[in-house]
Amino acid sequence: MKLRTAAVLLATATSVFAQNGSTISGPPWVHEEYTTSPPVYPSPNATGSGWDAAFQQASSFVAQLTLREKSELVTGETGPCTGNIAAIPRLGFEGLCLMDGPLAIRQADYASAFPAGLTVAASWDRDLARQRGLEMGAEFKGKGAHVILGPVAGPLGRSGYGGRNWEGFSPDPYLTGVLFEESIVGLQENGLQACAKHYIGNEQETQRNPSTNEDGLTIEAVSSNIDDRTMHEVYLWPFQNAVKAGVASMMCSYNRINGSYGCQNSKTLNGLLKDELGFQGYVMSDWGATHSGWPAAVAGEDMDMPGTIGWSPGAPSYFGGNITRSVNNGSLPLERLDDMCRRIMTPYFHLQQTSYPFIDASEPALAGNSPSDYNYTFNLGNQSDIDVRDDHAQLIRELGAAGTVLLKNVNNALPLKTPKNVGVFGNDAGDITIGLYFGSDPDLQNIGYDFGVLPVGGGSGTARMTYVVSPLEAIKTKVASYDNKALVQYVLNNTLVIDSGGFEILFPRPPEVCLVFLKTWATEGYDRPSLLVDWNGTALVESVASQCSNTVVVTHSGGLNVLPFADHPNVTAILAAHYSGEQVGNSIVDVLWGDINPSGHLPYTVAKQENDYSFADITNSSALLTTTDPNAWQSDFQERLLLDYRYFDYINQSVQYEFGFGLSYTTFTMDSITVQPLTDTGNLSATPPAQAIVPGGNPALWENLYCITATITNTGSVAGAAVPQVYLGLPQPPNQDTTPKQVLRGFEKVMLQPGESQEAKFDLTRRDISYWDVVTQQWTIGAGSISVMAGFSSRDVQGTTSFSPLG
Numbered sequence: 001m002k003l004r005t006a007a008v009l010l011a012t013a014t015s016v017f018a019q020n021g022s023t024i025s026g027p028p029w030v031h032e033e034y035t036t037s038p039p040v041y042p043s044p045n046a047t048g049s050g051w052d053a054a055f056q057q058a059s060s061f062v063a064q065l066t067l068r069e070k071s072e073l074v075t076g077e078t079g080p081c082t083g084n085i086a087a088i089p090r091l092g093f094e095g096l097c098l099m100d101g102p103l104a105i106r107q108a109d110y111a112s113a114f115p116a117g118l119t120v121a122a123s124w125d126r127d128l129a130r131q132r133g134l135e136m137g138a139e140f141k142g143k144g145a146h147v148i149l150g151p152v153a154g155p156l157g158r159s160g161y162g163g164r165n166w167e168g169f170s171p172d173p174y175l176t177g178v179l180f181e182e183s184i185v186g187l188q189e190n191g192l193q194a195c196a197k198h199y200i201g202n203e204q205e206t207q208r209n210p211s212t213n214e215d216g217l218t219i220e221a222v223s224s225n226i227d228d229r230t231m232h233e234v235y236l237w238p239f240q241n242a243v244k245a246g247v248a249s250m251m252c253s254y255n256r257i258n259g260s261y262g263c264q265n266s267k268t269l270n271g272l273l274k275d276e277l278g279f280q281g282y283v284m285s286d287w288g289a290t291h292s293g294w295p296a297a298v299a300g301e302d303m304d305m306p307g308t309i310g311w312s313p314g315a316p317s318y319f320g321g322n323i324t325r326s327v328n329n330g331s332l333p334l335e336r337l338d339d340m341c342r343r344i345m346t347p348y349f350h351l352q353q354t355s356y357p358f359i360d361a362s363e364p365a366l367a368g369n370s371p372s373d374y375n376y377t378f379n380l381g382n383q384s385d386i387d388v389r390d391d392h393a394q395l396i397r398e399l400g401a402a403g404t405v406l407l408k409n410v411n412n413a414l415p416l417k418t419p420k421n422v423g424v425f426g427n428d429a430g431d432i433t434i435g436l437y438f439g440s441d442p443d444l445q446n447i448g449y450d451f452g453v454l455p456v457g458g459g460s461g462t463a464r465m466t467y468v469v470s471p472l473e474a475i476k477t478k479v480a481s482y483d484n485k486a487l488v489q490y491v492l493n494n495t496l497v498i499d500s501g502g503f504e505i506l507f508p509r510p511p512e513v514c515l516v517f518l519k520t521w522a523t524e525g526y527d528r529p530s531l532l533v534d535w536n537g538t539a540l541v542e543s544v545a546s547q548c549s550n551t552v553v554v555t556h557s558g559g560l561n562v563l564p565f566a567d568h569p570n571v572t573a574i575l576a577a578h579y580s581g582e583q584v585g586n587s588i589v590d591v592l593w594g595d596i597n598p599s600g601h602l603p604y605t606v607a608k609q610e611n612d613y614s615f616a617d618i619t620n621s622s623a624l625l626t627t628t629d630p631n632a633w634q635s636d637f638q639e640r641l642l643l644d645y646r647y648f649d650y651i652n653q654s655v656q657y658e659f660g661f662g663l664s665y666t667t668f669t670m671d672s673i674t675v676q677p678l679t680d681t682g683n684l685s686a687t688p689p690a691q692a693i694v695p696g697g698n699p700a701l702w703e704n705l706y707c708i709t710a711t712i713t714n715t716g717s718v719a720g721a722a723v724p725q726v727y728l729g730l731p732q733p734p735n736q737d738t739t740p741k742q743v744l745r746g747f748e749k750v751m752l753q754p755g756e757s758q759e760a761k762f763d764l765t766r767r768d769i770s771y772w773d774v775v776t777q778q779w780t781i782g783a784g785s786i787s788v789m790a791g792f793s794s795r796d797v798q799g800t801t802s803f804s805p806l807g
Contacts, residue, residue: 005441006394007580008267010182012078024525024650025640026737034225034636035639037260040271043300046346050246050695054350055342061349062092062341064608067324067334072645074297074340074438076307079378080363081145082107082460083287083305084374085344094379095496096348097121097359098195098284099140102150102167103456103581104463104636106439107366110387113456113463114396118559119403121603122181124723125749127524128399131256133186135193135392138206140192142388144381146348147193147249151183152461153238157559157604158203158643161528161618163446166380166558166579167742170603170643171235172659174744174768179240181329188246190788191351193304194279196242196557197251198286200235200268204618205527207633208254209288215628222619222633223256229737230640232779236272240767243277244696248347250281252301254289259631263289267298278693282343287311293318302340313373327557353558360386366464393583398596400580400587405600405665406562406573413550415594416667418482421474423511424490425497427451427535428556429472429756436465438523448521451492455584461523463583471517471554474585480595487511494540503547505548513594514548522558527618531562531610538564545570549675554588556580560696561602566656578601594665599721599749601662603791605645607655615639615647645794658797660725660793666754667714670724670798673710673790679764681705682804687778688766701767706803708762721751726762727789731782733771742789769805781805 010369023029023587030282048055065073069088077086083098100106103114114136133151157171167175180196201224202208211219239250249274253262261569262268263285273279291306292297304319324330348354358381363372371380384655406414412530416735432452438444449452453470458462472490483796491497496506498675503510507619518537522528533555534539545551545568552573555561563573575598580587589612590596607613619635627633642650645659688700696702712722726746732739748760769786770779785804791797 002759002807015697022636024643024738025528025638029636029638031225031636033633034227035223035259036264037258037267038711040275040300041268043270043298043336044274045335046343048346049121049278049280051280051350051356054346054501058345058770061091061093061345062338063378065326065341067337070337070341071320071323073344074181074303074323074337075317076303076305078313078369078373079375079376080359080367080369080380082149082367084378085695086381092354094356096146097144098147098149099143099145100149100426103461104146104154105140105143106460106462107363107464108143108360108388109362109366109464110385110389110395110466111143111698112389112392113465113466113582115399115581116166116456117169118576118603119228119580120167120183121175122405122576122578122600123399123402124175124280124601124747125402126178126182127653128402129169129182129376130186131395131627132399133183134189134615135395137187137190138390139388139392141190142386143363145359146353146356147195147751148187149195149197149251151180151194153180153242154198154200154202154235156203156235156238158637159616159618160531160560160604160613162203162457163205163522163527164461165498166457172603172744173234175603175747177238177241180238181245184242184245187697188248189309191353193248193347193351193383193538195249195251196247196573197286198253199239199250199273200262201257202253202255202262205525206618206620207624210433211547213628215403217631219627220630221255221261222554222635223259225634225636226639227637227737228774229772230637233641234355234643237359240277240696241272243657244702246709247697248277250283250288252283252289253508254286255680261289261291261599263301264292264296266559268316274300276482276693277697278694278695280343282340283346284565289317293322294332297323297340298336335704357381361386361628362646367565377735388714397583397586397590400577400583401596401598403578403580403588403600404588404591404598405576405602407576407657407661409573409663410572411636413552417590419486420483420511421489421509421512422479422486423514423548424472424475424488424517425492426517426537426540427494428453429470429490430492431470431473432468438462439464441699444521446523446526450535453517454519454521454579455776456579456718457522457558461524468582471585471588474589475515484696494537496537498539498543499561501620511548512550514544514550514551515520516544518553518555518562519561520557528559531560531613533557551593556584562607562608563656564609593763596667597720599662599664599717599723601723602657605648605655605659606657607648612653616643618669640737641740642688642738646743649741649794650738651800658795661796662723664720664794666714666718666720668752668792669713669715670710670790670792673708673799673801675788675801675803676707678704678707681805684781686781686806687776702765705765705769705805708746708790709756710760710763710799712752712760713757715752717754719751719753721749723747723749724760725791725793727794729787730769730770730771730784731784731787732783733758733773733780735769736774739771742794795806
């Protein structure tokens with residue numbers, strides 16, 4: 001069997017240069033200009049903006065704490081949950097239980113495995129994103145978790161090889177920002193605290209943490225070197241949505257940003273997050289991402305997780321007693337520690353967590369520890385194995401189908417009708433054979449497992465599934481429902497099919513339709529070594545298609561795949577199904593047989609070949625693997641604003657399937673595209689009027705200035721959901737980095753019956769039509785006309801118009 005190599009991708013980030021030596025993304029990149037992060041001190045005190053009553057409660061609470069209690073409140077402890085803050089019984093505070101992860105309660109039983117963030121992004125559905133948050137939030141709260149460690153907007157998905165891209169949404173900051181915000185609102189509606197992560201520039205797993213070379217020398221973590229405009233318009237953009245949504249906490253990342261570690265980077269924490277965006281919650285470290293005590297605190301970190309260096313119980317801590325000593329010796333101002341505590345307690349009171357379910361008593365065993373390991377008592381309930389799943393399987397099934405993208409459908413190969421002989425191929429079709437938890441199995445690493453469907457990825461963002469409905473199981477059930485004598489023939493061993501030499505050896509009769517299931521593993525800790533499907537899947541498709549004129553391909557993947565078989569004449573249909581969660585088989589069968597009309601659209605671009613993505617590779621090389629330079633790992637984000645479709649559009653390169661693309665079993669049209677001002681724009685200023693900062697920044701940035709409308713019509717014969725999209729061509733500002741030809745600034749999901757028409761509306765805020773001016777440090781509306789391109793993908797433009805905000 002030909003497996004993909006377990007070695008990490010050996011590639012160095014490259015840039016495409018114009019003839020004058022500049023990069024296509026702007027002027028020549030001068031590495032030295034981006035290796036130092038400017039200091040921003042002091043750390044701004046929270047004011048409780050938007051959370052006034054809770055802030056007063058938090059202030060009163062903190063005023064009663066001893067210095068030791070304050071130090072303990074900001075320091076993680078060993079306990080039953082992924083992260084734990086000890087109780088303070090004398091004040092009635094029962095502590096905090098923090099739990100992974102972004103798609104499920106990772107270490108719990110009798111909990112649901114929801115579709116991944118990537119699947120949510122492929123649905124392009126605000127309502128489903130919020131409902132997923134709402135139902136996940138109910139499960140976390142039911143198990144006694146105060147904080148969910150999610151959702152994810154870092155990684156954003158700069159590189160298609162990123163091992164954790166599936167935990168987040170899309171490399172487009174606007175699409176991610178909207179779905180990030182909706183997810184947070186849904187999660188916190190239950191009274192659960194959301195933790196937006198990983199802040200910021202956390203775009204690769206390779207060297208995300210320091211390492212030690214053969215001589216015992218510490219080699220520092222990779223530094224994400226990002227210019228100011230790109231930081232604001234790309235990576236900070238979705239986190240600004242999160243702050244506006246009232247997110248309780250932020251998790252600072254492992255990597256360095258412009259030379260400074262994410263959890264002690266005063267520019268990103270104090271300057272951008274707490275000052276510019278007005279964040280009122282607390283910043284917690286990723287597990288082990290704290291590298292100092294009082295320096296991290298004054299730089300803006302509020303909570304250290306898991307609280308010890310090295311993670312083991314009883315190990316020393318950068319916080320804890322060191323915080324107490326730092327206050328006593330004057331290194332850490334007491335007011336800064338008080339602010340840390342107020343920031344932690346304000347969301348607790350705001351979300352009314354003073355009366356909260358006990359922690360499920362089964363958690364210590366699932367977390368791999370025992371109450372005898374704890375330094376403090378945690379409020380475990382009397383009940384174990386609490387079932388919090390309710391009827392959530394219904395949403396999981398619906399969202400899994402909604403996040404499935406129909407990429408190809410020749411001669412209406414789909415939906416299937418009532419085939420009497422169905423062939424099923426591939427190691428992704430059957431049930432899982434290695435168990436239902438992919439959290440920390442060293443045998444999986446960046447290779448994954450051979451046999452069994454792939455419903456979620458690996459690492460801390462995975463789920464402990466209680467069951468999985470495999471595609472093969474669901475197909476058998478579906479076929480039996482219309483003909484209990486029909487055949488479902490299957491071979492799940494990829495190598496056997498590839499080497500068989502012909503179907504006559506495998507089956508007595510050739511199938512009417514051949515369903516090929518492929519998968520691509522992705523996990524925390526490793527970046528993907530290839531963008532091809534795993535387990536020799538391309539050869540599998542070619543082998544089946546060479547003998548079956550009606551071959552339908554389904555991929556379950558942790559990110560984008562290049563598809564060399566996309567143009568094969570016998571491959572009649574292709575479906576990108578992403579990570580669908582525990583109902584994975586039912587979700588795909590609903591689409592294959594047309595019980596659900598596919599409405600998913602790509603949240604990324606599928607290029608024709610792997611090297612088309614070299615504009616933003618994972619930073620790595622053979623030299624870096626053997627370096628003796630502690631500061632050698634440098635990742636220069638030279639592509640600046642030109643990620644994904646922005647890059648392909650700018651160089652006018654053809655792709656296999658463009659960003660936003662997705663087919664349906666019906667057809668849609670769009671017309672009557674108009675732009676209307678929503679306010680008096682006669683005196684509109686280029687920069688926002690000065691106003692007091694609130695969560696989300698200057699409130700003027702969120703004012704709706706224009707509304708774009710378009711009429712969407714279902715011109716086909718079946719009901720379906722269209723996804724109209726609006727892209728803007730913003731003016732190129734003077735003396736600035738290259739502005740993309742178009743950027744996404746609106747989308748809706750519109751359900752239509754055959755022949756029905758509806759008007760879709762897309763509001764544009766000041767931020768939507770502005771660029772970040774690095775000189776004035778302001779969001780600025782550029783001089784000139786803004787072009788509007790409306791359609792059903794980034795390259796399927798149904799109509800255009802323009803407007804000039806500044807006259």
